[in-house]
Amino acid sequence: MERPGRLLLQSELRVRNAAYDVSLSRSLLTWKRRAASPVYHPFRPSVCHSVPVSEIISVREEEEENGSRQRDDGSWKKIREREGKDCRQAFTVLYVERCQQHRWRCAEVTFTCSDETVCQHWVSSIREQLASNTSRPKHLLVYINPYGGKHQGKRIYEQKVAPLFTQAGISTSVIVTEYANHARDHLKMEAELKKFDGVVCVGGDGMFSEIIHGLIWRTQIDCGVDPNSPEEALSPCSLRIGIIPAGSTDCICFATVGTNDPVTSALHIIVGDSQPLDVCSVHHNNMFLRYSVSLLGYGFYGDVLSDSERKRWMGPARYDFSGVKMFLTHHYYEGTVSYLPARGIIGTPRDATRCRSGCVICQHNGQLNSERSEKYEMDEASDSESSGEWRTIRGKFLAINAASMSCACPRSPKGLSPAAHLADGTTDLILVRKCSRFNFLRHLLRHTSKDDQFDLTFVEVHRVRRFRFMPRHCQSDSDLELDLHENSKRQIFSQICKDHPACGCAPAYSSWNCDGEILTHTAIDVRVHCQLIKLFARGIEELPVFEDLTNPCAI
Ligand SMILES: CCCCCCCCCCCCC/C=C/[C@@H](O)[C@H](COP(=O)(O)O)NC(=O)CCCCC
């Protein structure tokens, strides 16, 4: 709770016929019930409410007409607030109210007063405060994927989100996509971005992926940066992105807000929240493939995605079906992973800290990263790559996952890497080596329980800035010779089995699951770009603190 600061207004107003002392400062709106008698009354505690001005959605005048009142949006509301026989002036404040599990709701309180001038003074003062907040968006470009999740994107936007934007005085330009990559290409080539304060994505992780591809590409072109080069320092995008969850997993929304709830997301957009986010660029042989912000998964998660795409008709349940199927199939893949460990940062993938709203680790590591990239630009030879810090692991893996954020979602509330950070310039590289089905199940089940999924001998995790993967079938002849003595028979069999998949032998390669999109190339080079984009979010909030001495209600 913020400190109240200097008061701008203070009046005695009424709320549901009870007298309240109401005050407004630049940071807080407070209403405190006047004690009817100084005697302590155990069943009627003194009621005090306080709302940060930054969390007020809007203020509305209630206009009187023939004894009842009409809202300035035209709808009728019987609120004949009376004291004796006098009708009173009234205004309603809409504000953010926190509910369970990080959900936000739009609550409202109606204040009445006998003096019209006082009432208007209150309305204009609150409106002035809201208008002075420059982080709130006024014009938004909205893309709706009508096809994602349970095909409810359009309905969710129209019924739950658009009315809130209207209340908050936000104007929108809405595009319902007609085909895959419609939003990406529109952002890349057509959208008049100067007209907007942000972009809203209604859909799942795949739709969000389209938006960032369009926006990042466009930003690089506008800034004269080559978006194809794996070595370029990419320019950060200035427009923030809001995510209204309407997909199947909605992991990016869940991991940045704490819940998949369209109203909560809409309210974070309205109050103008800002959350920086790391983005990985994925290249193959110096050729740009894709960006990723959440999961890059080879093996298990790649196979689940490829299998589930053929079952889209099942809706979100396709992931459960394919998850069980791929677990039973138990394919493993051979290859070489090399990575550049993140040095000098605070935090490890196995510590108990969690990335939460205002995360100091992201602030510290983000700062470190920008200092480093300046240095890197001045003196490329100082890069760790040339000073030989790369580490290499060769092996057989059931899964290779890079989690650039926790990847928490309803299926896994703590995520694939619970201690990963949204904006620290790193990704957590998780290697699950070949093991028995029983052991792999233990690992998977720990995604859904409190137990540490990394505390298993066949799982390792590294916090990295960059990594590469080379599947065994793509390795150079000299590399393969090293392995030959160890596994010459299997090589011959896998060759045969590519031609005879029915024999059930493990396939030579999987595909990458890149934020829910399939990557066709298997050999990839991944680099983290610290805080490249910003969301209309604030990270997951800590649970409320019960006693807060800075709260004027507590004084
Ligand atoms: C046999 C027991 C299995 C229990 C495993 C539970 C672990 C679930 C972890 C899920 C991590 C999800 C990471 C997010 C991925 C999404 O980007 C991606 C696309 O989302 P969307 O576009 O909204 O559809 N979703 C997936 O790849 C689904 C993975 C589901 C795996 C079971």
Ligand SMILES: Nc1ncnc2c1ncn2[C@@H]1O[C@H](COP(=O)(O)OP(=O)(O)O)[C@@H](O)[C@H]1O
């Ligand atoms: N109008 C459309 N028709 C078909 N596909 C679309 C359309 N708009 C977007 N897409 C694609 O739909 C895919 C899934 O979208 P997404 O919103 O992530 O839903 P889900 O979470 O169900 O996968 C994405 O690959 C996206 O590019």
Ligand SMILES: [Ca+2]
């Ligand atoms: Ca990160």
